[in-house]
Amino acid sequence: MKQTIQQIKERLNGEDLTTEEVELYRQDTRKGVQKAVVQYEKRVQEFVRLEEQFYEMKQFERKHQQSGYTYIAGIDEAGRGPLAGPVVAGAVILPDDFYLPGLNDSKQLSEAKREYYFDYINEHACATGVGVVSSKEIDEWNIYEATKVAMMRAIGELEVAPDMLLIDAMKLPEANLPYEAITKGDARSVSIAAASVIAKVTRDRYMKKLGEQYPDYQFEKNMGYGTKAHLEAIERVGTLQEHRHTFAPIKRTGAF
Known part of the structure; x- marks a missing residue:
């Protein structure tokens, strides 16, 4: 019985896929199958690239x-x-x-x-x-x-x-x-x-966690970096002990 396109997609995502199956799917003329094969080959190429990169990084x-x-x-x-x-x-x-x-x-x-x-x-x-x-x-x-x-x-x-x-x-x-x-x-x-x-x-x-304590500064979004919202909060409500007072623009303003 001929496999459905969905069944073939699932096989192409399987860990025990054989080279014979891949070759068989390459010969399938259905557009859905051809698209799934292309996606599979892109995943394989990306995996090979990441594997080579990893070993190069050792x-x-x-x-x-x-x-x-x-x-x-x-x-x-x-x-x-x-x-x-x-x-x-x-x-x-x-x-x-x-x-x-x-x-x-x-x-x-x-x-x-x-x-x-x-x-x-x-x-x-x-x-x-x-x-x-x-x-x-x-x-x-x-x-x-x-x-x-x-x-x-x-x-x-x-x-x-x-x-x-x-x-x-x-x-x-x-x-x-x-x-x-x-x-x-x-x-x-x-x-x-x-x-x-x-x-x-x-x-x-x-x-x-600091952002939950001090929502004005949106630390959960900016991680402490000087975004527009963060700088506006400093101007509006001042600084905390968690701020670096020797860093510009905090140091430069001299107002905090």
Whole structure:
């Protein structure tokens, strides 16, 4: 009995699809089947692309493993630029067999994917750590120093001690460990990409809770960045302790 178009669509989405079936569907002249085959082939091509990208992003980890390092931690931060909220760093040590095609710089991922990846990374990593530095500390030290402190705190939270660090575009001699600072590392190293997801999701969740406490500022939407609505709220009701008072335009106005 000939399969219906709907049955063929379901088979093309199945995990146990054979090459013989695909070839048979390619020869089916029905438009609905041809459209489903095209969609299937696009999915396959995208999967291959993501798989190749993932293995390319393991280049730094492979290089340092070949040099004798075992526990390589990726380090990244979230929240250097906002006018409010903490800067948060993530630290992640991944096992050799970790596999998550599509993992990338957290800013390039949808919120739904970040949330899924956050749980997956926490479940499958050898160790994860989070470091948080408050807006008050940022005002005391400056954002660059605060970011380094956040990274040190994240490293300190790892349950497995790293012997090598891969850091997104930052030098961190304070860690007293071998490290490599990688420009755009969150898009070039799986460990740093994983750390960027941990950092961003942790910070976003914090800002959403802050938004519930202080709805005027819409933190759940702007994550503390200086959007028009956020700046208007500052003008209207002033600033909070969570604001960074050394940051322009808050500092420049001198009114808060």
